[in-house]
Amino acid sequence: MEIISISTKRRIEFIDITGKIEEIVKNKNIKSGVCFLFVPHTTCGLTINENADPSVRKDIIEKLEQLVPESDVYTHSEGNADSHIKSTLTGHSLVVFIENGSLQLGTWQGIYLCEFDGPRTRQIWMKITASL
Numbered sequence: 624m625e626i627i628s629i630s631t632k633r634r635i636e637f638i639d640i641t642g643k644i645e646e647i648v649k650n651k652n653i654k655s656g657v658c659f660l661f662v663p664h665t666t667c668g669l670t671i672n673e674n675a676d677p678s679v680r681k682d683i684i685e686k687l688e689q690l691v692p693e694s695d696v697y698t699h700s701e702g703n704a705d706s707h708i709k710s711t712l713t714g715h716s717l718v719v720f721i722e723n724g725s726l727q728l729g730t731w732q733g734i735y736l737c738e739f740d741g742p743r744t745r746q747i748w749m750k751i752t753a754s755l
């Protein structure tokens with residue numbers, strides 16, 4: 624398993640990790656396979672979405688803030704209930720196919736680490752399996 628560390632800088636931000644993941648995949652020299660990504664955290668997540676127009680990321684973050692505001696009535700007393708909820712909305716894992724040694728993403732797709740309670744140092748656990 625590969626462990627990738629990412630230091631986030633804001634409370635909420637989406638960090639494009641496509642290049643990092645692609646580089647590890649290329650170094651494995653796997654022609655065809657599957658790349659699994661998982662974050663072992665309860666206040667961040669992973670998602671795939673547009674990597675061309677940054678306004679998409681901005682809109683997603685702003686809509687999540689409207690849907691699950693930081694200040695609201697929550698039972699969880701740590702002050703980050705919204706972060707836990709946002710993390711559940713994005714999910715904690717992704718699967719991306721590998722063909723001809725590279726990630727198979729749509730033209731406009733990028734892979735994002737979604738920070739919801741930063742700044743923190745986050746881990747992404749990555750496992751690649753080769754297909755026959």
Ligand code: ZN
Pocket residue numbers: 699701702703704707
């Ligand atoms: Zn908490």
